[in-house]
Amino acid sequence: MTIMGVDLGELLKRKQIEIKDLSGRWVAIDAFNTLYQFLSIIRQRDGTPLMDRQGRVTSHLSGLLYRTTNLIEAGVKVAFVFDGEAPTFKAVTLAERSEIRDKAAWAWEEARAAGEDGFKYAQAASRINSEIIEDGRRLILAMGLPVIQAPSEGEAQAAYMAARGDVDYAGSQDYDSLLFGAPLVVRNLAITGKRKLPRKNIYVDVEPEVINLEVGLANLGITHKQLVEIGIMCGTDFNSGLERVGPKTALKLIREKGDLESILADRDDKIEDFEKIREFFLHPPVTDDYKIALKKPVPEEIVSFLVDERDFDPERVEKTAKRLEEVYRSGQSTLDHWF
DNA sequence: CTGCCGAA
């Protein structure tokens, strides 16, 4: 499983798509997830992230600017959903992750001292802070894209917006959006392109993929609530799951016993707060306070922020800002703007 | 991750 979220990939059918299949569609992207991915992927060869002259991390800004502009240019409209307050029962998971990152940071130091390749430790030590979040938000706004503030989990808010039909897809790297009830989830939107195979020096193309919740549930013959229970058994952002229970075993148990209460009673087992966690997935805190629309990008703000404050190359940034402006301009003159 | 530049 990834560091974030439940891995239900082996239970649910994934449909490979191309970016152009998403042209004209709105995708609500989990901002934290995306920033984290850029931060861990965009690195120098020794594992150091990109930084300005003051040592402030800029990897995420590079990823956001170039990747998002390409998506927008391909006609994919993206809204970024930022996390609000984490539920209290997430504290344990967050503490565990923090410890993992501390260990990775230490391993990175060791590898560097020994003159070895510490890239994977550097990646694992990636840590989002409030400055990274705020810088990301600032750039997204300057690019004219919607920023939505979730009251709680961003994935939950994105799922809600997709369920309401205000966006077409929830975009995330993990499967939590499905547990939160997103009808359509698109994965690999931020990392499409090439991905390095572990321990090998070869790269494979990673195409985006779509998962349809309703179809997935029908194929498995289970309800949404049961899928949530499977997730909880495997472990989620909010609990560590049952010993030696993965997606396949969890599905089997659900089919046999029907619900998590019966499974736990049968095993004489327990999961802390499981009713609360299940309720959180089924009815998470969300807000209607959002507007999904492309605004005019502000090239001067993009340039002054990235070039003057973060030491980006003026030519590259100006060129990219112009591309964004051009997409907005041509979008204004087409009819689909009115729908 | 992406852009860019030089080699083929």
Add this chain to the structure above:
DNA sequence: TTCGGCAGG
């Protein structure tokens, strides 16, 4: 024109 490798901040 395409491709691979390197730099980006």
